[in-house]
Amino acid sequence: MSETENNLVKVTVDGQAVEVAPGTTIMQACEEAGAEIPRFCYHERLSVAGNCRMCLVEVENAPKPVASCAMPVAPDMVVSTTSETVKTAREGVMEFLLINHPLDCPICDQGGECDLQDQALGFGGDASRFDDNKRAVENKNMGPLVKTIMTRCIHCTRCVRFAQEVAGVPEIGAIGRGEDTEITTYLEASLDSEMSGNVIDLCPVGALTSRPYAFTARPWELRKTETIDVMDALGSNIRVDMRGREAMRIMPRNHDDVNEEWLSDKSRFVWDGLNTQRLDRPFIRQNGKLTPASWDAAFDLVESKLKGKGAATAAIAGDLVCAEGQFALKGLMDALASPHVDCRQDGAKISGPRGNYIFNASIAGIEEADALLLIGSNPRLEAPVLNARIRKRYLMGDFPIVAIGEAVDLTYKAEFIGAGADTLADLLAGKQSFADTLKNAKNPMIIVGQGALTREDGAAVLAAAIELAAKTGASFNMLHTAAARVAGLDLGLVPGEGGHDVAGIQDAAQSGTIENVIFYGADEIAGASLGDAFVVYIGSHGDRGAHRADVILPAAAYTEKQATYVNTEGRAQMTEQAATPPGEAREDWKIFRALSARLDVTLPYDNLAALRAAMYEAVPHLAQLDDVIAADAPVAPPHDGLGAEAFTYAVNDFYFTNPIARASAIMADCAKAKNEPKNRGDSSEGTGTDG
Amino acid sequence: MMRFLKMLFTWWHHQTLSTLLHTRRRGKLMGVDGQGNCYYEDKHGASINGKTRRWVLYNGDIETTRISPEWHGWMHYTVDETPDQAAYVKRDWMKPGQINMTGTKDAHKPAGMADTTGYADGYDAWTPK
Numbered sequence: 058m059s060e061t062e063n064n065l066v067k068v069t070v071d072g073q074a075v076e077v078a079p080g081t082t083i084m085q086a087c088e089e090a091g092a093e094i095p096r097f098c099y100h101e102r103l104s105v106a107g108n109c110r111m112c113l114v115e116v117e118n119a120p121k122p123v124a125s126c127a128m129p130v131a132p133d134m135v136v137s138t139t140s141e142t143v144k145t146a147r148e149g150v151m152e153f154l155l156i157n158h159p160l161d162c163p164i165c166d167q168g169g170e171c172d173l174q175d176q177a178l179g180f181g182g183d184a185s186r187f188d189d190n191k192r193a194v195e196n197k198n199m200g201p202l203v204k205t206i207m208t209r210c211i212h213c214t215r216c217v218r219f220a221q222e223v224a225g226v227p228e229i230g231a232i233g234r235g236e237d238t239e240i241t242t243y244l245e246a247s248l249d250s251e252m253s254g255n256v257i258d259l260c261p262v263g264a265l266t267s268r269p270y271a272f273t274a275r276p277w278e279l280r281k282t283e284t285i286d287v288m289d290a291l292g293s294n295i296r297v298d299m300r301g302r303e304a305m306r307i308m309p310r311n312h313d314d315v316n317e318e319w320l321s322d323k324s325r326f327v328w329d330g331l332n333t334q335r336l337d338r339p340f341i342r343q344n345g346k347l348t349p350a351s352w353d354a355a356f357d358l359v360e361s362k363l364k365g366k367g368a369a370t371a372a373i374a375g376d377l378v379c380a381e382g383q384f385a386l387k388g389l390m391d392a393l394a395s396p397h398v399d400c401r402q403d404g405a406k407i408s409g410p411r412g413n414y415i416f417n418a419s420i421a422g423i424e425e426a427d428a429l430l431l432i433g434s435n436p437r438l439e440a441p442v443l444n445a446r447i448r449k450r451y452l453m454g455d456f457p458i459v460a461i462g463e464a465v466d467l468t469y470k471a472e473f474i475g476a477g478a479d480t481l482a483d484l485l486a487g488k489q490s491f492a493d494t495l496k497n498a499k500n501p502m503i504i505v506g507q508g509a510l511t512r513e514d515g516a517a518v519l520a521a522a523i524e525l526a527a528k529t530g531a532s533f534n535m536l537h538t539a540a541a542r543v544a545g546l547d548l549g550l551v552p553g554e555g556g557h558d559v560a561g562i563q564d565a566a567q568s569g570t571i572e573n574v575i576f577y578g579a580d581e582i583a584g585a586s587l588g589d590a591f592v593v594y595i596g597s598h599g600d601r602g603a604h605r606a607d608v609i610l611p612a613a614a615y616t617e618k619q620a621t622y623v624n625t626e627g628r629a630q631m632t633e634q635a636a637t638p639p640g641e642a643r644e645d646w647k648i649f650r651a652l653s654a655r656l657d658v659t660l661p662y663d664n665l666a667a668l669r670a671a672m673y674e675a676v677p678h679l680a681q682l683d684d685v686i687a688a689d690a691p692v693a694p695p696h697d698g699l700g701a702e703a704f705t706y707a708v709n710d711f712y713f714t715n716p717i718a719r720a721s722a723i724m725a726d727c728a729k730a731k732n733e734p735k736n737r738g739d740s741s742e743g744t745g746t747d748g
Numbered sequence: 749m750m751r752f753l754k755m756l757f758t759w760w761h762h763q764t765l766s767t768l769l770h771t772r773r774r775g776k777l778m779g780v781d782g783q784g785n786c787y788y789e790d791k792h793g794a795s796i797n798g799k800t801r802r803w804v805l806y807n808g809d810i811e812t813t814r815i816s817p818e819w820h821g822w823m824h825y826t827v828d829e830t831p832d833q834a835a836y837v838k839r840d841w842m843k844p845g846q847i848n849m850t851g852t853k854d855a856h857k858p859a860g861m862a863d864t865t866g867y868a869d870g871y872d873a874w875t876p877k
Binding site: 300301302303304331332333334335336337338340346347348598599603604636639640 | 869870871872873874875876877
């Protein structure tokens with residue numbers, strides 16, 4: 058401690074002395090001292106480029122102003138950020154940047170949140186001296202998500218560095234020199250990345266903007282709500298921008314331990330799914346057709362079917378549902394004395410203590426790992442932002458990555474040593490050389506994907522992975538694909554004594570021993586597999602579950618309720634309500650509460666606070682928002698032996714994994730662009746004034 | 749009693765008490781329009797910005813758009829003759845006056861507005877096949 062203190066470098070910024078660690082850049086030292094430095098190319102999470110020159114500061118005894126983002130501090134440096142030289146230098150740089158920047162702010166989507174606009178106002182000159190023609194650059198095709206107006210580009214190369222460093226798809230680059238420099242994608246191909254939307258946030262000007270959001274809203278007319286994403290099990294922190302009741306866009310929020318400041322394309326562009334295919338009134342099936350009905354009529358029908366048939370009623374919770382709703386569902390099923398509850402609609406064979414089903418090492422912990430084994434997991438599609446974290450660790454070097462499963466491009470080098478469970482058995486028996494690598498590593502990690510657990514021998518795979526972790530001292534980590542899952546398992550939505558799991562419920566429904574099935578946002582189950590069972594669907598979108606349902610009770614989507622979600626590492630986070638549920642839809646827990654009263658098993662809570670109190674009593678760690686509560690060591694569950702089939706991955710259609718994504722037209726466009734690489738996006742939409 | 753208190757403390761239900769007293773003391777009735785609104789001028793010629801003070805006592809809700817079109821010009825000092833002094837001509841293309849409906853359910857909604865296209869709620873509802 059004292060050693061680092063002694064090593065600190067003393068720097069004077071605008072007459073104020075600060076002490077910073079050696080190797081710090083002048084810009085960081087200035088920020089420490091509270092002096093704001095304008096910048097375009099510098100970004101904390103990307104490498105330093107130093108090419109925009111906006112961050113010039115004056116350093117005593119230096120012959121010229123220096124770029125503060127690239128220059129490390131030296132002892133006793135005296136920096137000025139307010140001198141006349143600095144002011145002139147900034148004005149000069151800004152004047153050069155604006156020479157070739159079009160004056161189209163009124164029709165530019167970046168207007169109002171544009172770094173160039175803000176900094177031209179703050180640091181630029183007051184008038185233009187430029188009489189020549191401005192340069193024009195042809196727009197590039199970057200696919201259905203990123204709209205390009207390349208004339209606006211100031212060549213900061215943030216997008217180039219992001220694609221190379223974070224996304225791992227070196228497909229954006231700069232060609233030409235001097236005034237002829239252009240940022241382009243090779244061969245006019247769209248970005249083959251699940252994180253391409255982040256270049257929109259990174260672009261300091263309006264060169265790269267969101268294509269689906271183009272010309273729909275201005276930032277100052279949007280109501281911003283900070284909430285949590287549910288498209289994957291990461292729990293990325295997001296901000297939902299609403300105009301009225303309509304979701305207009307979704308942006309990432311910074312959370313260093315979860316998503317840093319990145320967001321996957323599915324999370325970012327799924328917003329139009331929130332505005333379509335909404336269940337806004339109850340439906341009941343009459344003469345084989347679903348017809349709109351009142352809540353009373355719908356409840357009457359449910360009551361007539363479920364009353365006295367508690368034990369013949371089963372419930373399945375879906376992928377996007379909240380902890381509060383699942384707790385109420387569990388309470389209802391307990392009150393009905395039915396053990397047939399399951400939250401693992403994909404049929405994953407997960408059992409055992411909490412350590413068996415969470416990402417024990419934590420997402421930020423990936424950066425401390427020094428060897429990684431992926432078992433039946435393709436993190437690039439299952440959790441793109443987590444994949445970026447693995448890549449970040451990979452780029453630091455000395456990080457052997459080995460995977461079991463079908464060989465795919467993970468954006469970093471991973472050795473695929475086998476495709477199936479037999480390879481896992483070999484590793485466990487020490488027959489693979491990577492077993493020694495794991496053993497010798499200080500901080501090895503094992504990540505198990507859902508694809509490896511939904512098989513017949515899922516329990517055996519889980520047991521083998523846990524045994525391997527115990528044997529090699531590696532941390533056991535499960536990567537979920539469903540945002541609802543960890544909360545569901547925490548709350549015990551698994552079959553009770555004598556209860557059926559998802560497969561068992563389907564069999565029993567076909568044989569007739571289970572007469573009623575409650576689908577709580579469960580949309581991944583084929584309707585035909587339930588025989589003649591009476592199906593109650595409670596959810597937000599008209600998807601597979603709603604089509605099979607006999608009664609539909611409309612509930613709230615994740616942006617329409619204040620609700621708890623637990624991410625794959627066991628971090629409980631609370632969403633905030635950005636809009637009210639549409640039409641007659643109600644918050645999920647209220648539906649279960651009202652239903653319980655109809656079935657004469659009234660749940661003991663009348664408001665959200667009382668429900669939460671009961672929930673926290675049952676599962677105390679849900680109350681500790683944003684904390685990762687360490688779990689006990691995983692315990693290998695009983696099993697019937699490993700099979701030999703190859704692992705399949707849990708996510709294949711990245712853009713269609715849940716009902717909201719399936720309702721989204723933007724996701725459909727993305728999938729289409731992915732399948733038809735020749736016809737990516739539509740670049741024929743120029744208005745004649747946009748460049 | 750309520751009416752009297754409202755007269756004292758609010759201005760939007762009825763003329764305030766002080767306006768009534770002021771009108772009795774200084775008002776010279778210039779005319780009454782079809783709705784029963786009474787238009788006054790200061791009888792001693794007291795002026796504001798060089799113009800003789802003019803005001804109206806509404807027959808009902810206090811709402812400036814209730815001033816009749818023929819009196820509008822006089823009230824706003826566009827003309828000095830009241831409609832009955834001057835030959836106010838009502839052309840056949842003139843529509844009858846209408847009060848401002850903004851904020852009420854009768855507010856004007858142009859075609860294409862979200863309210864009239866059924867997208868006011870900001871979502872498309874699912875309909876079963």
